[in-house]
Each structure stands twice: as structure tokens, then as C-alpha cells.
Amino acid sequence: MAVTDHKPTDQTDVQLAEVQSTHAxxxxxxxxxGQELRPRSELTARELMREVGSVLRxxxxxxxxxxxxxxxxxxxxxxxxxxxxxxGPQHPSTHGVLRLMLELQGETVLRSKPIIGYLHTGMxxxxxxxxxxxxxxxxxxxxxxxxxxxxxxxxxxxxxLLGIDGDIPDRAVWMRMLLSELNRMSSHLLFMATNGMDLGxxxxxxxxxxxxxxxxxxxxxxxxxxxxxxxxxxGGLAADLPAGWRDDVLAILDMLPERLAEYDxxxxxxxxxxxRLQGVGVITAQEAMALGAxxxxxxxxxxxWDLRRDMPYLHYDEMxxxxxVGQYGDCFDRFAIRLNEIRESxxxxxxxxxxxxxxxxxxxxxxxxxxPRARIDESMEALIHHFKIFTEGFKVPEGEVYVAIESPRGxxxxxxxxxxxxxxxxxxxxxxxxxxxxxxxHMMRNCLVADAVAIISSVDxxxxxxxx
Amino acid sequence: xxxxxxxxxSADLAPAPEPAPTLHGFxxxxxxxQAVAHIPRIDYLATMKLLIADxxxxxxxxxxxxxxxxxxxxxxxxxAAERFEVVVNLLxxxxxxxxxxxxQVPADDATCPTLFDLxxxxxxxxxxxxxxxxxxFLNHPxxxxxxxxxxWEGHPLRKDYGVGAxxxxxxxxxxxxxxxxxxxxxxxxxx
Numbered sequence: 001m002a003v004t005d006h007k008p009t010d011q012t013d014v015q016l017a018e019v020q021s022t023h024a025x026x027x028x029x030x031x032x033x034g035q036e037l038r039p040r041s042e043l044t045a046r047e048l049m050r051e052v053g054s055v056l057r058x059x060x061x062x063x064x065x066x067x068x069x070x071x072x073x074x075x076x077x078x079x080x081x082x083x084x085x086x087x088g089p090q091h092p093s094t095h096g097v098l099r100l101m102l103e104l105q106g107e108t109v110l111r112s113k114p115i116i117g118y119l120h121t122g123m124x125x126x127x128x129x130x131x132x133x134x135x136x137x138x139x140x141x142x143x144x145x146x147x148x149x150x151x152x153x154x155x156x157x158x159x160x161l162l163g164i165d166g167d168i169p170d171r172a173v174w175m176r177m178l179l180s181e182l183n184r185m186s187s188h189l190l191f192m193a194t195n196g197m198d199l200g201x202x203x204x205x206x207x208x209x210x211x212x213x214x215x216x217x218x219x220x221x222x223x224x225x226x227x228x229x230x231x232x233x234x235g236g237l238a239a240d241l242p243a244g245w246r247d248d249v250l251a252i253l254d255m256l257p258e259r260l261a262e263y264d265x266x267x268x269x270x271x272x273x274x275x276r277l278q279g280v281g282v283i284t285a286q287e288a289m290a291l292g293a294x295x296x297x298x299x300x301x302x303x304x305w306d307l308r309r310d311m312p313y314l315h316y317d318e319m320x321x322x323x324x325v326g327q328y329g330d331c332f333d334r335f336a337i338r339l340n341e342i343r344e345s346x347x348x349x350x351x352x353x354x355x356x357x358x359x360x361x362x363x364x365x366x367x368x369x370x371x372p373r374a375r376i377d378e379s380m381e382a383l384i385h386h387f388k389i390f391t392e393g394f395k396v397p398e399g400e401v402y403v404a405i406e407s408p409r410g411x412x413x414x415x416x417x418x419x420x421x422x423x424x425x426x427x428x429x430x431x432x433x434x435x436x437x438x439x440x441x442h443m444m445r446n447c448l449v450a451d452a453v454a455i456i457s458s459v460d461x462x463x464x465x466x467x468x
Numbered sequence: 469x470x471x472x473x474x475x476x477x478s479a480d481l482a483p484a485p486e487p488a489p490t491l492h493g494f495x496x497x498x499x500x501x502q503a504v505a506h507i508p509r510i511d512y513l514a515t516m517k518l519l520i521a522d523x524x525x526x527x528x529x530x531x532x533x534x535x536x537x538x539x540x541x542x543x544x545x546x547x548a549a550e551r552f553e554v555v556v557n558l559l560x561x562x563x564x565x566x567x568x569x570x571x572q573v574p575a576d577d578a579t580c581p582t583l584f585d586l587x588x589x590x591x592x593x594x595x596x597x598x599x600x601x602x603x604x605f606l607n608h609p610x611x612x613x614x615x616x617x618x619x620w621e622g623h624p625l626r627k628d629y630g631v632g633a634x635x636x637x638x639x640x641x642x643x644x645x646x647x648x649x650x651x652x653x654x655x656x657x658x659x
Contacts, residue, residue, distance in 0.1 A: 035612045117615040124600075125624055160500050289526050289561065292589025303561070310564050398542065401500050402529070402557050402568060413529055415555065419538040426625075430529040430557070438592050467615060 037084055037101035037113040081105055089118045093198045093453045096463030100440070102452065109452055112444045114437050119467035127427035131393025132158050135424065136230040139414070142429055143465035144227055145190055148183040148219075149407040150429070151232040152176055156313065157403040157414040158234040161396050164363060171359040172236040177314050178249070178352045179222070179232065180405075181345045185256075186215035187408035188338045188345075191460045192263060195335055198457040199276050204266055211259050218248050235369050236362025249353060253346055260342060268336065277332035281443040281455035284329055291442065292435045295410025296341070297459065300326035300333035307406035318355075319348050331458040338460075341408075368394050393422030402430075409433055409460060431468060433461040488544065491567075492518050495544035504568045506547045512571050513581045516556075520586060524558035524567055527587035530594060531555050532601035536575075536627040551575035552603055556583070556590075573603055582608040600625035 082105045088094040097118035103111040127138050139154040140147040159165040193208020216226040221242055223229035231238045267273045283293070285301035298305050306323040308316040324340045326333025362369055370389045371382040398420040404413035410432030419425040436459050443455050489496040491505045492515050498504070507515050533553040535541060543549055552573035559566055573580050582605040583590040594605040595614040602623035605611060613620060622629055 035614065035618050117613075117617070120615040122624060163500075290588050292526060292528055292587065292593075294528070305561055311566075399499055400504075400555075402502065402555075402566075404528070404557075404566075411528055413557065415529065415531060415557070417533055419541070425535075425538055426531075426533045428529075428531040428533075430531075434592060434596075435528075435589060438589060 035115050035117075037103060037111065039084060082110060087452070094456060095194065095461055098437070098456070098461060098463055098466070100452070100456070102444075102449070104449065107448050107450075109444050109447050109449060112441045112452070114440050116434075116437070116463070116466050119463050121468070123468045124426075124428055127424055129423065131422045132234055132396055132424065133389065133393045135427065136233050137228070139427075139429060140228045140230050141464065142431060142468055143407065143409065143412070143433070143462045145462050146183045146187040146408050147228050148179045148232060149405065149412060151230065152180055153403055153405045153407075153412050153414045153429075154427075155232050155234045156405065157401055157416045158396065160401045160403055161399055161416060161418055162234070162368065163397070164235065164365060164368070167365070168236060168363055169360040170357045171240075172361050172363070173314050174352055174356050175237055175241060175361060176232055177316070178349060178356070179219075180314075181348050181352070182215055182218065182249070182252075184408045185252075185342050185345045185349075186212045186219075188342045189215070191338050191408075192267075194460075195457045196267060198453050199273070201267060201273065204263070207259070207262065207266070211256065214252050214255060218245075218252060221245070221248060233362075235365065236360070240361045246353060246356075249349060253349060256342070256346060260339065263339060268339065274332060276451075276454055277335060277458075278330055279328070280331045280447065280451045281458055282328060282330045283439060283443055287442060288329070288439065291439050293410070293439050295406070295408070295432055295436070296334045296337045297410065297436055297439060299324065299337055301329040302327055307404060307411060311404070313403075313405055319351055321345075321348050331454050334458040334460075338408075395420060395422050396424075404430065407432055409462065409465075410436060429465075429468065431465040433459075433463070433465045434468075437461050437466060495547060497544050499568070502566065502568060504570060506544055506570050506572075508547075509571050509573060509580060512569075513583075513586070516569070516583060516586055519558060519567065519569075523560040523562050525561060526559040527556055527583060527590050528559045529555075529557040530583070530590045530597060532573075532597040532603050532625070534601055534625060534627045548572065552578055552601060554580050554597065554603060578602055579604045579606055581606050584608055599623065602626065 082103050084101055084103050086099060087102055088099040089097040094100065099115040099118065101113045101115060102109050123138055123142060127135055130138055135154055135158070136151045139150045142150050156165065159168065189208050189212040191208075193205045193212070196202070196204025196208060219229065220226050222245065223231040223238070283297065283301060285298070285303045288298045288301050288303070294305070302325050304323045304325045307313070308319075308321075309323050321344045324337045324344060326337055366385065368389075370386050371379070375382040376386055396418045398418055400415070400417040402413055402415045404411045406412075411430065412432055413430030415426070415428040415430065416424050417426040440455065440459060443459075444452050447455065491503075494508070494511070494515065495506045496503060497506065505515075531554075533555060534551065535549065535553060536551055539549055539551075541549060550572040552575065554571040554573055556569040556571070557566060558569065571580060578601070580603055582594055584594070584605075584607070591608070591610070592614060594608055595610070595612065597603050598605060598608075598611055599613040599616050600623055612618065616624065
């Protein structure tokens with residue numbers, strides 16, 4: 001009996017010893033480890049199979065054929081025949097500091113690898129040193145093209161930990177939706193601009209920025225800033241909507257349809273545009289799901305997955321809108337999805353305008369809400385309360401929570417572990433761009449260098465969010 | 469109103485211990501309405517395979533947590549707290565549900581099997597967890613740093629990583645005073 005009892009332990013010990021020795025070996029290997037793409041001459045079939053992917057991305061037969069240790073591969077893909085070049089980090093079409101290493105044979109991309117981290121500023125570490133009140137200033141700078149969505153997901157996570165997620169006043173919820181949708185529009189408009197620019201429709205760049213500017217001007221009126229607003233905060237929002245906001249939103253909604261029709265003329269219907277995008281960078285639903293891709297990339301494969309509809313937050317379950325899906329999973333689908341999502345967001349914004357209730361724009365909970373400015377002049381308690389909440393912050397009960405919403409780029413999630421102090425013990429942001437760029441090596445296989453630009457553009461990565 | 473025997477009857481019923489919810493035999497807890505499964509490291513891969521069959525086809529997020537300065541966190545019975553945790557968020561697209569998996573990883577053997585073969589999308593996330601916490605993912609195809617420079621020392625998101633106590637890299641002082649060996653060619657280019 002005792003012997004049989006001991007047997008598994010021995011086995012575990014052996015396993016653990018193995019694990020530990022591997023760990024040491026791994027650490028030794030990786031402390032010097034290059035992040036770069038390795039030349040093919042160093043690549044065996046087994047490694048190639050794993051490097052360029054799992055079963056989904058390359059079959060074993062292909063791996064055997066393409067690797068250096070097969071006679072065909074050694075001949076056809078010898079280092080003399082192929083070339084590894086860097087694209088980026090300083091390259092206008094890499095949307096910031098994305099660096100891609102491409103293995104080329106002539107004009108064809110055989111393998112590629114994104115190398116990131118050039119914009120890493122340790123925002124998750126910074127998040128641990130800021131109170132929940134200050135946290136918004138940090139997360140808003142991650143995806144700087146849709147800052148309000150970052151603030152929203154952070155606030156929702158903190159509110160869930162505090163247990164006040166059901167008590168947020170109605171007006172605050174509707175205001176959050178309004179800002180989130182307008183932000184989606186501005187983000188997609190920026191995509192229209194950069195996508196056009198990357199593919200040589202340079203006039204499109206100016207048009208896209210011009211329309212986005214209108215939305216940013218509204219944000220400036222509401223929040224005081226064009227970007228990095230820190231406007232959506234745990235408990236509600238920083239301020240109420242300014243007078244005349246409805247007219248401003250209506251002006252944007254009235255201006256846009258005409259402009260979007262222009263985009264259709266300029267891009268959607270253009271034979272050159274279609275030639276550049278259709279059938280380029282194809283991905284299937286299975287592959288996109290395996291790679292964790294979300295947002296327009298996943299929807300372009302025909303899978304209707306939108307957190308606003310499938311796991312509704314705020315009041316999205318009461319909204320009438322369509323989830324736009326593609327059919328072929330190519331760059332053109334991703335372009336068309338974003339263009340039509342602007343129209344869907346406009347539909348949602350119109351419904352929000354109809355239903356915006358009056359009331360408070362933040363929760364009246366003394367724990368998280370500082371007292372109004374006027375009260376500080378007349379009440380000592382209010383002054384102390386104000387001082388405490390801004391110096392120490394408010395305490396959040398111990399626990400951990402993951403909240404995800406649909407950002408313009410896909411699922412943005414916020415994982416917060418709290419130890420009961422006024423600062424998050426661990427604050428992790430699941431950045432959609434970070435995961436989505438993993439689809440690049442897959443979509444770029446055997447494409448042309450010129451198509452690689454179209455593919456990067458169609459993924460629409462924001463490097464601030466990739467590197468955090 | 470109620471008969472005197474009624475409270476007794478309910479008292480008889482009440483102590484019947486409700487079996488703690490489990491998932492494939494491992495504790496399943498509820499965190500603010502979200503399902504959390506606590507899976508031992510040794511059964512991690514096998515259980516993740518079962519979870520794919522259950523419909524959790526997407527691993528949307530994977531991150532590490534270092535509980536060095538917060539050891540007394542709440543964990544279900546039978547789960548021993550370790551310094552590190554690997555947290556995986558799974559998504560079931562068909563049934564529209566989520567599941568979070570927390571795996572305890574001890575400090576003296578900070579390793580964890582890789583999910584790469586089940587969910588290729590965790591490749592970058594595991595590299596990030598390795599980079600930030602030093603958790604080595606066994607059998608990962610490309611376990612290198614992803615956000616920090618490749619010659620960086622230490623794992624920044626660990627709680628014992630000295631914030632402000634490290635030399636500032638990429639500054640001229642750093643190259644001069646750094647104790648670590650540096651390529652002489654590199655130094656001349658810098659100066």
C-alpha cells in the first residue's frame with residue numbers, strides 16, 4: 001500500500017526534476033535569445049512546422065518540403081535563393097514602430113515575423129502604482145486611437161470589483177455609449193485614411209483625417225481634449241455633456257453620409273482598389289479563432305461575433321444595429337466591414353440621441369465620487385473627503401475580474417486583481433492589436449511585398465496598444 | 469403562522485452540505501458572476517483539451533500575476549497558493565460564455581506547459597508572460613522576450629523588481645557604468 005502510494009510521488013519528482021533542468025536550459029538559451037527571424041538554413045522541418053505554425057498554418061508535408069533538411073527545400077529555399085529583410089520599425093506603412101522581418105524569394109514573402117516592443121513603456125507596471133482614480137490617465141494612452149473605449153473597459157472592471165456596476169445612473173450609461181460609438185466612428189475614419197494612404201489613394205488620407213477631425217472637435221468640446229481624455233471614470237464620467245452637444249452630434253451625423261458616399265466612389269467601387277484588396281490576406285474563421293483574432297478580422301471570415309450583440313454591456317441589448325460580416329476573409333472584406341460599421345455606429349448614435357435621459361452623470365456614492373466643488377467651500381467634511389479621495393484614492397475589495405468590450409479593433413479586456421488597497425495589485429489589458437498582429441505571418445504567407453503593406457493596413461494595429 | 473416543526477424541518481435540510489461546484493473535477497468558483505476554474509499545473513494541458521471539447525474554442529487572453537506581496541488571497545479549498553499564477557480567459561463562441569482558468573505556478577520552479585499546440589494564438593501572450601514574469605512555458609516554439617530588449621535583465625512585472633532602482637538603459641551613463649559585458653564595437657559606436 002505504502003509502495004503504491006509512493007509511486008506517483010516518485011514519478012512526479014522525476015517529472016519535476018526534468019522540468020527544472022529544462023527550465024534552466026531554457027533560461028540559459030533565452031537570456032541571449034534573439035527575437036529575430038532565423039535564416040532558413042538553421043531550420044529543420046520540425047522547427048519550421050512549429051515556427052510558422054501549428055497544424056492550421058502549415059501541413060507536415062509542406063514543412064518537410066520547405067525546410068532546409070529536405071533535398072528539395074535545401075535546393076529551392078537555400079540562403080542564396082532567399083533573403084531576410086527588415087520592414088520597419090521606421091516605415092510609413094507599419095503604423096508606428098512595427099518591425100516585420102520578411103523572408104523573401106524574389107517578390108514573394110515566404111515567412112515573416114513581427115517584432116514588437118519598440119514602444120513599450122511598462123504601462124501595466126505603471127498601472128500598479130496609480131490609484132483607481134488615476135488609472136484612467138494610464139489606460140487611455142494605450143490604444144490612442146480609441147481612448148474612450150480603453151477608459152470604458154477599465155472603469156467597468158473597477159465598478160465590477162466595487163460591486164457598483166448595477167448602480168451607475170442611466171444618463172452616465174447612455175453618455176458612455178454615445179462616446180464609445182463616436183470613438184468607434186473616429187477610429188474607423190482614421191482607418192479609412194491610413195488604408196487609403198498605404199495603398200496609394202493619398203487623397204483619401206486627407207479626407208479620412210478631415211472627417212475624424214470633426215469627431216475629435218466634438219470630443220474636445222465635451223472632454224477638453226482631443227485624445228487621452230480620462231473622461232470615463234470609475235463611477236460615471238468626469239462631467240456632464242456641454243450645452244448644445246445634441247446639435248454638434250447631429251451636425252456630424254448629417255455631414256457623414258455624404259462623405260461616406262464619396263469614399264464609396266473613391267475606393268469601394270474602384271477597380272484598382274478592388275484589385276489591390278480582393279483575395280489578398282485571406283484568413284478563415286477557424287484560423288482566426290485559433291489565433292485569437294477578434295473584431296473586423298474575425299467578422300471578415302463570416303463569423304458574426306460582436307460583443308455588443310453577443311455579450312451586451314451598457315444598453316447595447318436595447319439598440320437596433322446590424323453586425324457586419326464579410327464572406328471571404330480578405331483585405332477588402334475588412335475594409336468594407338469598417339466602412340459599414342461607421343454607418344451602423346451612426347444608427348446607434350441616433351437612437352442614443354432619442355433616448356438620452358436626464359439625470360446624474362456619475363454615481364452619488366461617497367466612496368468613489370468626490371464632493372462637488374461648491375460643497376468644499378461650505379463643509380469641512382466635504383473638504384476632508386475631497387482631500388482623502390484624491391490623495392489616497394478609494395479602496396477596492398479584494399478579488400479579481402475580467403471585463404471585455406468591443407473596441408474598434410476587437411475585444412479589449414481588462415483584468416484587474418485587487419488586494420484591497422487603493423491601487424490595483426495587477427492591471428492587465430488584453431489589447432486586441434497585440435493579439436491581432438499574430439495573424440500577420442499567417443496572412444502574408446506567399447503574398448507579394450506590395451500586398452504585405454495592404455495586409456498590415458487591414459489589420460489596423462495601434463502600436464501603443466501592442467507594446468503598452 | 470408557521471407550525472413549530474417548520475423551522476426544525478428546514479434546519480434539518482439546511483446542513484446537507486452542498487457539494488462545491490467543480491469542472492472536470494477541479495474547483496469552480498464564482499468571481500463577481502464570472503466562472504473561474506482552478507486547475508493544477510500537472511492537469512493543465514489535459515483539462516484545456518477537455519475544455520475545447522466543451523466549446524471553449526478561443527483563448528482570448530493569457531497573463532501572469534505575481535502574488536509575492538499578497539500571499540493571503542482567497543482560493544477555494546484544496547488549492548495551495550503559490551507565488552505566480554497564469555490566468556487564461558477562454559471564450560465559447562457558440563454558447564456565448566466565458567471561463568477563466570487560474571493555474572498556480574511555484575516560484576522555485578516557474579514553469580508551465582505551453583498552450584501553443586491547442587491555441588496557437590497564445591504564442592505572443594505566453595512570450596509576454598515569460599518576458600514580464602519569467603514564467604517559462606515548456607515546449608513553446610519561440611520563448612524569447614517580446615516587449616523588453618533581448619538582453620534585458622530581470623522580469624519587470626515581478627513584485628520584487630526594483631522600480632527606480634535600475635540603471636536607465638539607452639542613456640550614455642548606462643553603457644559606461646554597466647557591469648555587464650558589452651561588445652567593444654557597440655561601445656565605440658555609442659560613444
